[in-house]
Amino acid sequence: MNCSPVVFTDAEGFKTAKADGSLRQVRNTAMLPGAVSVSAMPDIHHGYGMPIGGVLATGGSDACISPGAVGYDINCGVRYYSFNISKEDAQSFMPDLVKSLYRAVPSGVGKGGDIHLNAKEIHKLLSMGAKWSVQAGYGTEADLESVESAGRLDFADSSKVSELALKRGADQLGTLGSGNHFVEIGYIDEVYDEPTAELWGLKKGQLGMMIHTGSRGLGHQVCTDYSRSFKKAVKKYNIDIPDIQLACAPVSAQESKDYLGAMGCAANFAWANRQVIGSLALQAVSDSLGGVQSNLLYDLAHNILKFEEHNGMKLAVHRKGATRAFSAGHIELSGVYKKTGQPVIVPGDMGRCSFIMKGGEKSMELSLGSACHGAGRKLSRKEAVRNARGRNIAAELSAQGVHVMAADKMSLFEEMPEAYKDVQVVADIVSGLKISEKVVKLKPLCVIKG
């Protein structure tokens, strides 16, 4: 190994990481050329090459880039809006709201939306990111201040995105996708950090909306294309790696430059996508509840590669199922977030709860400014379906006061609460380490899924 990897978890989490092979994947990741820091969060589970919940930073003369360390859903991420309305005032509208959200936001595998981008527009969008959506009328300029990196990676180069990837993305802007992607309306159930919550405009009982999705078919195709190219690069540059799924190339290699250009485009597409979905969903909320004011708290990427400076070194930081969690005072933060640390949004599962945290005081030191991104799967999709067979998950959730609609019944099986670890445990582990610290707990009221 080129560095000593660290897994932040408890005894139970360590056991499951060993059992599902993700611990071995952590070790494999630390064997990549130029790896200077490898860590994994308590939501760690097995992924393609590198585990979900992992952070890999490479630097120095051997630094490499690995598409498998970003993953297939490039810039999968999450955003949260707070509303000026309380749970009590909104609760009775939920059965109607879930339907109007479902109508407003196209969801499901392969699903396209109402926005069709011609060649010129898609290239423009891939360069501009979230700003393209704002200029097209989805949301406001002010939103961009609450998006990580202002919703744009500047090294995006759309000439590096294949025709097939462009084609797959052309009608998927403003669509949710499937799997664990969702739009959820919920409320703040508990406040842990009053001063921060107040600075962020959050209070107990307040209604809000979380959106979780990524770059859809476009990003998936970028990863497919470049996984192929990097497998060749491994031979070409004679790189010794323990798992071909971690195929990598030197940062300076043409393959890496091309991947970074394309990955940046997929990241920008995802930010543009969440910006559009936010706008569509807010319209549905206003239609159902009648004139609601909203404020975008933050939008975070959790599958992405960025160049950051840590301890005086320029590093290629790959976060895969791990979110950025910069501490208070970080140079890349601005406004109130510079004072508090950045928001860290940690979705749980459909039935239990989620957390909004802040970048903790130890995150820079322990995990290169990174934290957990969610609960983490406990059961594989297949196991979850087996356990859910014959049950009516929507009815079970409804009995708990959570209204759910999904494009595919199977996805409710795969995504049922028991398929996930308890996010409370995950949040407590990172809180205890001061990687990220709890600000509020959210509870769901209605959810739409792909």
Add this chain to the structure above:
DNA sequence: ATGTAC
């Protein structure tokens, strides 16, 4: 995650 296996 994903036109859920080219």
